[in-house]
Amino acid sequence: MAAIYALYARPVHHFLLGLTAGDRSEAEDILQETMLRAWRAIDSIPADDSGARRWLFTVARHAAVDAYRRRRTRPREVSLDDVIGLAGRDETMETALTVQTIREAVKRLTAAERAILADLYVHGRSQRQVAALHGIPLGTVKSRSHHAVQALRRASLTGGDDKD
Known part of the structure; x- marks a missing residue:
């Protein structure tokens, strides 16, 4: 030892x-x-x-x-x-664990939900642009993004213990 x-x-x-x-x-x-x-x-x-x-x-x-x-x-x-x-420290243990929790929650999203969130929040596209890009109705973009964001929110509030 x-x-x-x-x-x-x-x-x-x-x-x-x-x-x-x-x-x-x-x-x-x-x-x-x-x-x-x-x-x-x-x-x-x-x-x-x-x-x-x-x-x-x-x-x-x-x-x-x-x-x-x-x-x-x-x-x-x-x-x-x-x-x-x-105060002022960016990398606290809580932040690191929250980031890990969100990463794991994103992995649990469907590929379509991940793609829509990436287009909306990473690439800054509008919902209409995302709908046209993916060839799906605007309502589908809205519902998928809503459900994906809700899943991420639940994961962040429960520490990733929520498996739907």
Whole structure:
């Protein structure tokens, strides 16, 4: 276990710093939880270097998600200085998890819904332009985009747990 810690603690800690928006204390706590889980499942760690690395990073990601969920259900007290220090940071753990949730929700949309949303919101086309481009009625564009946006909204509100 000491060899695993020596090899992987630093890269896993760096990865966790990204997930915790640079919160060293939180990243260290999650690293400890990751190593504890690795120790408990020592026989499950792949023998090869790349497999072990992937395994540990997966365990670290799951531990980070678990920590986030615990904090979300039971908010901890923070000082005003902590809040001011976090203000303005774009890549918080919550943002990263929300982006991941939305990506997964987009994957669950039909190809037609994804194409319509891309044309409307990425390419900036009007609903009429999208209807003409896809050769479908305007009402179909409206209903598909509405249902797709609702599905994404539900996913963002439920954290991706809503499977329709």
